[in-house]
């Protein structure tokens with residue numbers, strides 16, 4: 001993960017670098033740093049903790065100069081300490097910021113130590129600073145220095161280096177980790193994410209893998225892996241560059257939970273044509289070419305994929321497999337039954353999902369991206385995009401992006417089923433009609449904050465919690481467990497209700513909280529039997545469902561009633577109480593809700 005920034009131009013660099021880092025804080029928040037250069041030489045300031053700590057430090061000791069680099073860290077190699085924070089330096093000659101992992105850093109470090117280099121951090125990144133220093137001392141020009149450094153390193157990287165020998169130049173490169181260069185009059189800026197610099201310029205070049213660049217205030221020259229000058233297109237950043245506030249809510253997550261009715265209705269609109277007909281944004285030939293699907297995703301997006309699989313198989317009769325992105329390409333999967341890979345990613349930057357998509361492309365599959373960030377790498381590399389219109393999601397725990405992903409998948413399932421005749425046109429229209437009720441049902445679910453608060457108050461004392469569901473509610477149970485553990489740090493696991501008796505039931509003891517999602521369909525009675533088994537063994541049963549489903553569950557200790565809805569759509573409405581329960585439990589425990597420990601919004605390391 002981590003976020004990097006560089007600026008060279010006519011303005012003072014400090015506030016520009018910090019402003020971009022503020023917009024990159026979703027990528028990590030263990031520590032942060034800034035370095036600059038002026039006629040006196042290099043200046044450096046680093047601080048452990050969130051960006052606010054760095055800001056407090058530089059308030060006392062400002063960073064001068066018009067050329068600077070910055071970094072926000074999510075620790076991979078080396079603990080969270082000031083000496084492991086970036087920028088890293090080599091003597092007083094060079095400073096670097098890096099995102100990614102230099103996989104052969106141990107060999108490089110050993111070699112450099114043998115040459116007499118003294119390391120001051122435990123990171124993989126520091127080798128970059130010393131490699132730069134080594135080649136700068138040889139008197140090479142920036143292009144040759146970059147070529148030499150890149151030829152030595154292996155792994156994923158996006159980096160920017162600043163040297164005393166070339167004070168008006170940023171040297172940058174990328175492989176697998178994203179890097180965008182923004183250009184404007186008398187300045188250039190580089191960052192891990194185009195949105196972090198969109199308030200400075202909307203004209204951006206995305207470096208491709210193995211590209212490297214020499215950047216000055218007058219522009220940039222980009223080279224490809226053959227060391228040829230590469231003509232990369234300047235594109236206009238589409239997304240809004242505003243730095244979002246919490247609009248009166250206590251946390252971004254709370255705000256984003258409340259934004260779901262809008263996120264859902266905007267996403268439904270994006271899946272419909274101008275007459276309101278549901279097309280999933282695809283024409284008939286694209287729909288009819290989909291014969292078998294592999295859904296690739298990570299974390300919450302993976303649970304959306306699993307729910308999508310039930311829908312697509314039930315409504316369109318098309319075979320679907322779901323793959324955890326980080327496992328997919330290493331497993332050497334057989335894709336002969338599939339025509340299409342659909343990658344689901346809020347950020348569009350998760351490296352696991354990106355690499356899985358590239359692998360699927362190599363296998364000859366058409367690639368679709370269900371992404372929320374339309375300028376992201378996955379969005380740019382996919383053959384087609386099915387956008388979630390959730391708007392920027394800042395809270396690390398995914399909420400509105402998840403329900404928007406579900407909407408896209410449901411629309412796709414209906415469009416495919418209608419197109420291939422698996423469901424009738426009238427059934428498709430009925431389901432579309434039911435989907436249009438979702439913004440209202442989800443809006444009504446916001447009233448659940450009050451009824452869930454006392455449940456969260458008790459749950460905060462639990463050391464463990466199980467989540468259960470059957471059929472389309474099984475992946476929702478897993479998502480509920482993920483939300484609770486990432487926010488409140490309470491151990492939580494999601495199980496298929498019917499699987500309890502095959503082992504997990506051994507965990508049951510008096511008072512163990514069991515959150516169970518129940519839908520009003522032919523699965524309800526089976527889920528009730530599974531819950532009775534848990535109740536008989538002392539489990540504290542908390543059920544989530546519509547009133548008609550809950551009528552079967554008079555023995556439950558706590559009931560969370562969601563608005564009535566088409567049973568197939570229960571995962572969308574049921575997601576809201578799962579999010580609220582996790583949010584309120586974390587609130588009661590006083591954890592850092594928007595930036596939980598050890599996490600980052602966008603996971604760009606393998």
Ligand code: M6R
Pocket residue numbers: 298299300301302344345346347348349350353396397398399482483486599601602603
């Ligand atoms: O941006 P992506 O959807 O690719 O992110 C995938 C996961 O990292 C993400 O969903 C993660 O699990 C969230 N923290 C869950 O709330």
